[in-house]
Amino acid sequence: MQFTIRDLLSIPLLSSAKLLSANNIISSQAIESVTVMEIPVEDFIKRNELVLTTAIGCGNNPELFLTYVKDVHSSGAAAMAIAVGGHVHYIPDEVINYCKSVNFPLIELPWEIRFSDILKIILEQLNCWEQQSINKADTLQRELLKLYLDNHPIDEVIKFLSKEFQMDVELKCKEQIENSNSLNEISELISTDQPDIIRYDNGKFLQIVPISPLLNQDPFIILFKSRKLNAKPIPTSILNCIVSILTLWIQKEMTSMISKNKEKNEYIKTLLNGSWTEKEAFINQGKKLGFEVNLPYICVVGFPEKLKEFYILHKKESIQEIEKDFKRTFAEIIENISKKLKKHIIYTFQRDLVVIFLECDFQEANHEVNCFLDLIDTFVEQNHIPSISWGIGENYTGNLTFHLGFKNARTALEIGRSHKGPGTRNTFASTGIYRLLISISNNSMSMELMHSTIGAIATYDKNNGLDLIDTLSSYIYHQGNVSQTARALSLHRQSLLYRLRKIEALTNRSLNDPDDIFLLQFCLKLWSVRFENNESYAIAE
Template sequence: MQYTVKDLITNPLLNSANLLAAETIISSQPIDSVTVMEMPVEDFVRENELVLTTAIGCGNNPDLFLSYVEAICNAGAAAMAISTGRHVLEIPQQIISYCQGQNFPLIELPWELRFGDIIKITLEQINQWEQNSQGKADIIQRKLLQLYLDNQSLDEAVSYLSQELKMEIFVENEDSGWLDTKLIESESLLPSFHQAEPSLNHLKDGHFTQTLPMHLATQESYHLHLQSKSPNATPIPWLILNQAVTILSLWILKEQSKVDQQEKEKEEFMQILLSGDWNATGKSEFTKQAEKLGFDVQLSYVCMVGYPENLVEFYTISGSDSINQIEKTFKRSVSNILESSATLLRKKVIYTFQRHFVIVFLECTQENVTQQTHLFLDKMDVAVGKNEIPAFSWGIGENQAGKFTFHQSHQNARTALEIGRSHKGPGLRFTYANTGIYQLLAALMNNPSATEIMHATIGNIASYDRNKGLDLLHTLATYIYHQKNVSQTARTLSLHRQSLLYRLRKIEKLTDRTLDDPDDVFLLDLCLKLWKVRFEKG
């Protein structure tokens, strides 16, 4: 279909020519133009141009000859044909070896073969090829347009193109992956992905690939990829592919419109689900809307809210540089892992993103809810360990797991995340139940009487610590934590036993409480926790 180096050398006019290098790619090496070129090369050689030369001035200087051939090759020429017998008696072996290493077609021409004749037949063949390509492009474009008007799928259109052009063809979106079911198993395509310009890549086995970017008004990045089915195939003219892409873009825009509408409906649905305000439309209508989006809201669910730690830094190290790209990559990766984890556990899952937060509703039974959520999050942690996603802090609203408890479970998961992350640190899992003590302490902090008792009980210790630097508050907390075991407390604080006893007596004197009285110890412990919430965690 494309005029190639093979078409040139198989022409009867070139029966006396000799191909010296790159035999495996001549079927897929296109020729777009032809020129006669002598040194210097500079910028006068076009890409895919056949270069005819006598190599005048190079015959007695092998190094100069090699640099001349290198310049032609690096310019992207289709092939180089050297006339021998006058200025160059024989092409040096080092030139042939270089062209073989670069997979660059090198042709030896007899001196008697006129350049003018070669130019004439080449231009005639290129002109004929262009006319045939235009006709072929018009036929393909009309057929694709008819398929589109008949509401056929993108897969049908790609299948037609594959059969018509005798190529393996698929469409790829940089953000969401493959758009059809034709997957190429060869990794040789990978270097050509995401290129901004059309590219033709030769493979070692004689096959080749072509990649064509699809420029859409939506700024989404799509590419049309082709791979030859046989080593003797010829590339598809860009004219044909450009016109095919114009029609294929209609399918993509239509699919994007559907996706955008579905995302909008899902977002509106999730707002109702999180707010618990489905009474406005009725539970029955709410359930129907959920089914339309593929959700079964009549099952029992538990909510988990996740916050990714060091999100921007994680994806910046991975190569993403814009906030928009980071968000896309983050949502795509987390969505895939959430769905695959749910599939492995045979659970239904409903999820959404709010800013950087991930809100997940996991199907659960009423027994061992916490165990089920941890099992699910263990699956997520596998992806964290592989550096596929950043580490998360999680809040779990396990106490409100059940049917139609989305709002309550979400609120409690949020509370567990915020309180747990604040008091225990990032990167952990927190259930609503195990943050109960901090919820109680936060409520007490708003009570003036409780604040007054706290200051009256341990305020003197805090003042003494500031003045003397003994850290009696920490000593008291450690002593209570070890259940008043003097030896264990001394080891933990790296103190001599007598030094610890001195500190404990000092604490009793400053607080006017005795550490032998359980009620006094309880009050001191409670005041210490209130103090920590008030001053250490803000």
């Protein structure tokens, strides 16, 4: 479709010409103009221009010859053809090796071929190619406009272009390119202003065509040479035609996508609040949005730990960029896990929280949810996302009781994270003792009992710099085993015994009496619930 170096070398007049370098790119390197040039180069060479030269003045100076070729290459020339036999009798090895190293086509021409004959043929070819491109662009534009007016989806348009060009065609934004395993290595090379061609050593190439930025996106058309061995780059005039039409499609698709996402968010908000009215209508609305809500689900709520620090480490500095990057990465992870497990998953982001409903078998709910979280943990271990604290709701979530599962999972997260630490998993059932203690902590009689039992220990700790509260807690945890407690606290046995006697004296309770032990343990748990300095975080209501 475009006049290339391969087309140039196939001209009968140039049958005796020799290609000395860059054989792998001659099918994709376009020639858009031709000129005759001698030193100095300065700014007289156009991009993708074929340079014809006799290299006059360079024959006896290999260093000057090499500098001349480097200047031509750096100017963006398509290739350089040197007439040998007049002013230069051979091309130095240094020049040939340089052209091979930078993949720049270097052609050796016999002295007998007139430049005027070459110019005439190439200009005729270029004029013919330009007229073909204009006709092709006009035909393509009319066909694309018809597809647009007939409301065909953009995916069908991409398939149409792929068939038309006999190349793989994709539409991606810059963010997708940066996060693609096959494309991320070129993300720094692409320009957002003009089309570009990326060539590979195996002869394959891809064209990247920027589209006007829309809604904070940088969309690109990417064309891969993969199906046809001698596929040629698509001319710029045709690509510009495609871009002008695709811009209309993208605007329409993005507007539709934003509207649908807004509708999905409103639907999930209703799901979390339990505020629907007509059950069947609500289920049918969910199906239209891709949600199968009439299935059994278990709710899992997560809180990403140290999110800002994690992404600053990964060079994401603004809070908006941090949140956007986490949501995008986490959404991709959930989508991949959903396909792997072949389970329906409904998820959303509520302020600082991740809310997930996982389809499950109630008989296997605990096993399934832990397998699911184990898969997410693999991405934490690979440093793709930060550590996440989890709260797991009751198994009855489903049959439109999502709001109850969400409430329980959020409670499990809050209480578990506060009392068992960040990065842990906690079920609603496992937090029962803490929910009971929180309720009891509001009773004045319970508070008076707690203060009268272990208040003296806390006062002693504050005045003397000891930690008798922690000592008592560890002793009870190890079921009164002095040796195990001493090891756990890194204390000498005699030091531990001294502390235990001090605790008995301050509380007027015996550590050998089961009833006293029970009372001390109860007061310790109540103390932790009442006075622990819990970290707070926002939760969407």
